[in-house]
Amino acid sequence: MKERDGHIELKRFHKQWRAYALISHLFIALAISVLCVAIFRRFEQVSFLWTIPVCLVILGIMAWWTGLMKTSTRDIGRFLNQSFPELEESADLLVKPAESLNVLEKLQVIKIEDKLSNISASRLFSKRLRSSALVLLAGLVLAFGISTLTFSRNTVNANSANKTIIPTVPDKILPGISSVKLRITPPAYTRRSPKTQSQFSVSAEEGSSLNWQIRTTQRAKNIKLIFNDKEAIPLVSANELGTLWSLHKTVTKSGFYQVDLGGTLSDLYKLEVIKDQPASVRIIRPAQYSSIDFGEPQRTSLQVQIDDDYGINDAFIAAIISSGKGEGVKFREQKLSFQQNFSGAASYKLNKTIDLKGLGMVPGDELYFYVQARDSRLQESRSDIYKVTIQDTAQLMNMDGMLGGVNLVPEYFRSQRQIIIDTEKLLKERTSISTEAFNSRSNEIGVDQKLLRLRYGKFLGEEDESEIGGHQEETSDPADFGNPEAILDAVSHKHDQAEDATFFEPELKAQLKATLSEMWKSELQLRLYKPAEALPFEYKALRLLKDLQQKSRVYVAKTSFKPPVIKADKRLSGELDKIVQPQNNRIIDPKDNSQNSLKLTAGILAAKKPGRTLTASEIVTLNDASRLIASRAASQPASFLGSLGILRGIIRSGSAAKVPQRDVAELEAVLQKIIKQESRSPQAQSGTPANDLAKEYFNNLKRNR
Known part of the structure; x- marks a missing residue:
């Protein structure tokens, strides 16, 4: 019978532990949900009633994560064994059936049953509950603080949006003035609501309407507002007692003003006008100068960021298409619109894909475009001009200009053209030849590309494939430590090094390396029997070579000089009276x-x-x-x-x-x-008598010679 009572007591502890754990989880879940809702209210106006469903969700997650419902009486017995040494690690015996216990276990159960009824497990369970209550209290305090900060933040944001900063230091008001009420009505383009303040110092948008209402303690004869020490505007009495005065004025520029109350002047008050800045247009993508090579899609992705003080009304793309060359060049203007409905927001991030083929562009044409935006005040602004070029493969295959000028690069341009011609011919005959013949010819073209690449590699000091890409670094030998010859070998200039055995400028050298890289890619695709994928790299290598050839030219501008006609009767006559000495006159302004x-x-x-x-x-x-x-x-x-x-x-x-x-x-x-720095003006040198004597002596020596 006592074994049964001990088991029941252990079950009671189990239920009590579950209740305390559930309440502890509830406190923590409530603290987390209140904080989450308070933080979310900083961005959206939501009700605190959302705390209940959020709390239930968090409570369910915590109960599943901690395994609250899976805890058994055996787990409670182990917990009691760890917390109460007087149970002698035997509380789990109460869970076992009575018939499964041996004699010693039965004696131990009888011994601990009395101790089990005397322990206060509820005090142990309540420690966790107190900690959870402190967490809940801290969460409520933080949520209240966040809600208060949210209100202050919204107020500051509203003031920033209205472009008005209310002075924190109160103005000094004349003793005869009891109060002032200044209503600021921003112009329509700002989309801001009117606001009222009780101070004279004001910051308002350009074009705002200001309405002063000044109340005096006694009847006043007249009140004036003096702007910038120049313009004095009298106020109009608004009541019969002469204690309420008003004035309406539209401000367009910054300055200051004073209140003149019956001849008594107030302090200076700030009148700051915030100018409306035009919209900022920034093109993020593409690059300012980009080109579309052979095989690439003839379109470009445009990404634009537009920001303004108050709002954007419209934006579009102004595109200019240039086609032809020389005197036959033609220009076409076109206006492209964004797929965006401009509702007056202050910031837009726009995306558009420009289809160059849809604009009627062909290889060799160039697209010049810029983005123009108009803000809510109808001020227009535009971005920089960007350029997109479609590479003309026919022009790359042209041989014009290959024979003139000083050419410092090798005369192997035709070989790269021949590789392109062979590749295109192979692609056309693909359906009429067998797969083995197709692969064999593709590999042969790859061998030709390799030979051409090795030829150009010699101009970078690459004598074989082991030095492709420049000089290879050598590992140092530990035995060379302290060897002076090894140190000199590392820092001295050598003419037989691959990296320095060239006569190219660094820019030409870098471009030639890029050309070799494209040839590498072309050879790789040809060796893999993919000539169609190798063709773009071949064209790009040819374009880089042609550009390199043009950069290596030496141009000499033609000059012409037509001397004046010499009169024969005046020649060798020695008359110099018509030659006038040039004079440089300079007017020096007096000091400010x-x-x-x-x-x-x-x-x-x-x-x-x-x-x-x-x-x-x-x-x-x-x-x-x-x-x-x-x-x-x-x-x-x-x-x-x-x-x-x-x-x-x-x-x-x-x-x-x-x-x-x-x-x-x-x-x-x-x-x-x-105070600005004064510019130095020419002045006569003041010399001492000794200097004058030395100068006269020097002049006499020259005269005697």
């Missing part, structure tokens, strides 16, 4: 006074002392520098507006010592940036 004011301003800032006030002349100099910096700030407010405010603050205070050292350092850096 604005540069002097900037330099003087830098000196005033460097000489500041505590308690020292500016003089009247120094204030005039600072005002001149202020006007120059203001002209720069009108075009680049982000770079010069802060320095302009610092300089005007120094002028108002009447002393540079009252300004923080950090602001003065910033102003000095801007001054050094504006």
Whole structure:
């Protein structure tokens, strides 16, 4: 009876372990599913209700992976044996049938049954549950953080998409102004929605409409906005109390402005206009200069990447087909469209296969094309011009131009042509001859190709097939270590080395090596009885040879000179009064006074002392520098507006010592940036009396000679 009770107790532990393990898996699956949904919400707006099915799927995977349902009471007994030494590694005896136990095993079962009822296995199982609960808590915290970051990221992306950066540092507002509301309406081409801010500094798209609403604490007589120290626009009162004022303006260029409230000027506020850039068109494939050899498909794959600030409205391919040669060349223009519906997205990756035969091109023709795009503001931009050529095999077989010029390469061009002629003849007679004769003739052509390749290899120092491709490296002998002759042999120049025994330029040598490589491929296919596959390599080798022959020519341009007619009555007369000495006149502009004011301003800032006030002349100099910096700030407010405010603050205070050292350092850096290097102008040499005396002595010596 006690054996039965022990077995029941072990089953109870088994069920308890399964329950704790299932709850632990559920906590972990819930943590993973919440994190996955939170991360996915960064890209798509989905509901957190998706956590339930995702959690069930993960829970099923974990239960199958860990074998939760396959765990038996015997496994629980082993687990208890490892966790509780007092069971004496005998808990698995409770699983065995009573009749199968011997006397010692029965005594051991009776001994451990009392201990089994006293152990607290639930406390052991709950440790895993506590760890899973901590994982769930951490997952919930991370999911909440990711959701919060997602909202901030979307806000930043929306601001970036609208091309507007809201200032993080609040503007200094005049005491008489209680609030400001600035509504920015981007132009239609941006496809952006209007936005509102409560600061004066603004960054807006080019052509945006700005609407200011300024509310004052008391009734105001008039309010003006002064743009770039030049244009003053009064605001219109929007209520009877005179405390709400409004102004509407369309901005097209950057600058700065101030608020004039009854004669009191505010700080300088940035007015940054973001220019709309034309679309960027980049052709990824094909290469800028490509050619289609014999046997290759007469088509080219085009891959284009187009990006724009706000959106693409249209894009097409402008193709120009050139056919003929010399004075008989003809051009045809054609417009090719992409299989793409442009919906105004900011980026497109376009693909198109251009069928050259469908365009009416034949061997020898050339295709020039570029991609043109139009953005949402109807600004047009285009890529570079790309060229695709279909090689003309008939022109390669032409013998024109082979006899003229200085030819540094061997006169074996006809042999390669003969190989091509023999190969094409063999292909035409393939159906009329036996297989043995076909294979034999293909092998014979391969032998001819080998002989031609070896002939050209001699010009690269390859005397036999063992040196194909250049000089072979030799392994060093350990016995040569420290041998001076071996060291000199490795670094000295030798005329009998295969790599250097040539009279070609490096470019010609590289092209000749490429020709030998094509001959290798042609010979391989001919030896395999595949002349049709060898023909493209033969044509390419011939094309490289012809190009090599043209590069080795020496061209001398014709020159002609027609001397002036010599008058016989003036010849040898010795009259030189009509010969005028040439003069080179140069006008030197005076120095820019604005540069002097900037330099003087830098000196005033460097000489500041505590308690020292500016003089009247120094204030005039600072005002001149202020006007120059203001002209720069009108075009680049982000770079010069802060320095302009610092300089005007120094002028108002009447002393540079009252300004923080950090602001003065910033102003000095801007001054050094504006001050440009003066060009040196010709000046008279100033010599000392000793130099003048030496010069006079030297002139007298020359005169006496």
